[in-house]
Amino acid sequence: xxxxxxxxxxxxxxxxxxxxxxxxxxxxxxxxxxxxxxxxxxxxxxxxxxxxxxxxxxxxxxxxxxxxxxxxxxxxxxxxxxxxxxxxxxxxxxxxxxxxxxxxxxxxxxxxxxxxxxxxxxxxxxxxxxxxxxxxxxxxxxxxxxxxxxxxxxxxxxxxxxxxxxxxxxxxxxxxxxxxxxxxxxxxxxxxxxxxxxxxxxxxxxxx
Amino acid sequence: xxxxxxxxxxxxxxxxxxxxxxxxxxxxxxxxxxxxxxxxxxxxxxxxxxxxxxxxxxxxxxxxxxxxxxxxxxxxxxxxxxxxxxxxxxxxxxxxxxxxxxxxxxxxxxxxxxxxxxxxxxxxxxxxxxxxxxxxxxxxxxxxxxxxxxxxxxxxxxxxxxxxxxxxxxxxxxxxxxxxxxxxxxxxxxxxxxxxxxxxxxxxxxxxxxxxxxxxxxxxxxxxxxxx
Numbered sequence: 561x562x563x564x565x566x567x568x569x570x571x572x573x574x575x576x577x578x579x580x581x582x583x584x585x586x587x588x589x590x591x592x593x594x595x596x597x598x599x600x601x602x603x604x605x606x607x608x609x610x611x612x613x614x615x616x617x618x619x620x621x622x623x624x625x626x627x628x629x630x631x632x633x634x635x636x637x638x639x640x641x642x643x644x645x646x647x648x649x650x651x652x653x654x655x656x657x658x659x660x661x662x663x664x665x666x667x668x669x670x671x672x673x674x675x676x677x678x679x680x681x682x683x684x685x686x687x688x689x690x691x692x693x694x695x696x697x698x699x700x701x702x703x704x705x706x707x708x709x710x711x712x713x714x715x716x717x718x719x720x721x722x723x724x725x726x727x728x729x730x731x732x733x734x735x736x737x738x739x740x741x742x743x744x745x746x747x748x749x750x751x752x753x754x755x756x757x758x759x760x761x762x763x764x765x766x767x768x
Numbered sequence: 769x770x771x772x773x774x775x776x777x778x779x780x781x782x783x784x785x786x787x788x789x790x791x792x793x794x795x796x797x798x799x800x801x802x803x804x805x806x807x808x809x810x811x812x813x814x815x816x817x818x819x820x821x822x823x824x825x826x827x828x829x830x831x832x833x834x835x836x837x838x839x840x841x842x843x844x845x846x847x848x849x850x851x852x853x854x855x856x857x858x859x860x861x862x863x864x865x866x867x868x869x870x871x872x873x874x875x876x877x878x879x880x881x882x883x884x885x886x887x888x889x890x891x892x893x894x895x896x897x898x899x900x901x902x903x904x905x906x907x908x909x910x911x912x913x914x915x916x917x918x919x920x921x922x923x924x925x926x927x928x929x930x931x932x933x934x935x936x937x938x939x940x941x942x943x944x945x946x947x948x949x950x951x952x953x954x955x956x957x958x959x960x961x962x963x964x965x966x967x968x969x970x971x972x973x974x975x976x977x978x979x980x981x982x983x984x985x986x987x988x989x990x991x992x993x994x995x996x
Contacts, residue, residue, distance in 0.1 A: 616805045
């Protein structure tokens with residue numbers, strides 16, 4: 561059953577209204593900001609901070625997806641495009657009360673398979689979608705200093721980790737990366753989520 | 769023509785909303801997951817920072833710049849307040865000290881700034897008790913969705929804030945023992961202690977905060993210096 565974009569928006573709204581406990585997002589923005597500052601002081605390396613934020617996000621994402629699936633009635637997504645729609649319109653809405661715009665990659669040529677195979681066709685492009693956040697609750701009070709800009713800090717990198725962690729729990733391996741960030745002086749804040757492969761249910765090590 | 773404080777009919781509701789926007793909300797469960805993982809992230813970063821500091825110190829010792837450390841002394845922690853929290857369990861909490869300090873520092877930042885935001889448009893505070901009541905009501909509601917259950921004072925600068933079901937620690941349990949759960953809860957009370965201290969600091973009061981935990985109840989003892 562194909563669910564239209566408008567229906568997803570409505571589902572997202574309902575889920576958000578149904579969340580019983582809501583808090584002031586400024587609290588979150590300040591806590592996250594203080595955390596990033598502390599990580600920068602501890603690691604003294606912006607690339608490492610990006611990595612740690614992503615890792616933290618991965619752990620959060622693995623829990624968030626459980627919460628999401630428990631509360632919503634969303635069935636399996638038909639394709640990666642639908643995954644992007646659900647994430648943008650329902651996922652972000654129900655947790656952060658924002659709805660990023662989602663744009664999809666151009667459709668692949670009809671002959672190429674979507675998931676990568678061991679004998680991989682290197683020319684087949686992996687589908688991706690791009691989330692454009694016109695408001696980022698994490699960055700509400702933030703201004704990056706010169707050295708953070710030069711060091712390549714992606715302030716909201718925890719979001720990339722959350723996406724990766726959540727999708728991995730539903731058997732989709734992706735790479736999520738920031739493409740641009742208004743905190744760095746770019747025009748938009750965009751996250752690109754690229755499909756790596758669909759995962760098979762794996763037998764735990766040692767069972768065979 | 770009288771000037772009224774309330775917006776008259778000339779101020780469109782949309783303009784009034786622009787001047788005083790409703791705070792953006794987000795889901796509390798997501799915030800809880802975030803805090804749990806933030807503690808883990810800080811535990812690791814604290815270890816990394818300590819290792820780096822120790823490495824520098826070792827290099828300096830080897831180069832003969834500083835003398836080798838004295839043999840470890842027995843630490844007496846019962847009476848020595850550390851930061852704004854008293855340590856009641858000696859020894860074993862050392863490796864968590866860096867983590868606790870970081871959590872409290874984050875709390876300081878958050879408490880000070882959220883207080884500023886909350887005090888917007890509010891009348892000036894009349895006295896210290898008024899400030900403490902603000903913390904018990906407005907700050908507690910903003911952070912933990914309820915108000916303090918019981919406030920006591922000796923009218924000489926000591927206030928005791930009691931929350932019978934303190935949200936950050938209400939759900940902590942341990943399969944080992946209740947005392948183990950209490951020990952872990954002490955760590956998670958570090959950030960709230962910092963929030964209270966930060967709030968007081970931003971309002972000009974320099975106090976010490978000592979949390980006492982009796983799951984799920986948490987009591988904060990706030991010691992403020994005598995007002996001049």
